[in-house]
Amino acid sequence: xxxxxxxxxxxxxxxxxxxxxxxxxxxxxxxxxxxxxxxxxxxxxxxxxxxxxxxxxxxxxxxxxxxxxxxxxxxxxxxxxxxxxxxxxxxxxxxxxxxxxxxxxxxxxxxxxxxxxxxxxxxxxx
Numbered sequence: 001x002x003x004x005x006x007x008x009x010x011x012x013x014x015x016x017x018x019x020x021x022x023x024x025x026x027x028x029x030x031x032x033x034x035x036x037x038x039x040x041x042x043x044x045x046x047x048x049x050x051x052x053x054x055x056x057x058x059x060x061x062x063x064x065x066x067x068x069x070x071x072x073x074x075x076x077x078x079x080x081x082x083x084x085x086x087x088x089x090x091x092x093x094x095x096x097x098x099x100x101x102x103x104x105x106x107x108x109x110x111x112x113x114x115x116x117x118x119x120x121x122x123x124x125x126x
Contacts, residue, residue, distance in 0.1 A: 004029070011038075011103040014120030018045045021120065027110035034108035037116070038062075041101045046094040052087060055111045059083040059093075090116025 011022045024036040040066070049069075059068070061078065066077045070091040077083050085091045095101040107113070 012117065013015075013123035014116050014117045015123060016120035017047065018042060020123065021116050023113050023116065026113035026117070030110060034106060034111050035110035035113035037105045037107075037113060039103055039105050041103075043095055043098055043100055045101075047092045049090050049092045050108065051090055052085070052112065054087050055107050055109060056087045057085040057091070057112070058106040059085075060104040062102040062104060064095060064097035064099055066092070066093045066101055067096045083100045104113075107116070 006024055009022065011024050012026075013020065013022045015021075017040050018041065020040045022038045024038060026035050027033075041063075059066070059082070060077055061077050061081045061083075063079060065079075066083075068075050068077050068085075068091070070083075070085050070089050075081075075083060076096070078079075105112070
């Protein structure tokens with residue numbers, strides 16, 4: 001496999017649970033080690049409590065603000081914030097900013113990208 005570079009907005013894009021997700025590097029490119037996705041969430045979107053079995057999830061906030069929980073812990077995550085959610089832990093979040101929020105999502109080992117590809121609605125290229 002060789003390296004690659006993507007321009008802003010490039011990569012397979014999907015609507016998934018209310019978010020627009022662009023997969024920057026998926027399991028195919030990383031031999032299953034991790035996935036990197038840029039997600040845009042509408043203001044007020046709430047992702048209910050859920051678990052990623054066997055997969056860590058990390059958020060790096062690029063725009064907007066989130067209220068995030070992981071089991072008993074709760075955080076407010078604004079631009080530049082980083083949130084780590086260990087595998088097999090109950091977690092969720094709400095977009096608390098008045099504008100859409102955007103985050104770089106990193107998961108490992110890669111599983112979420114496959115779920116998005118299988119169950120998301122592809123966003124057509126314009």
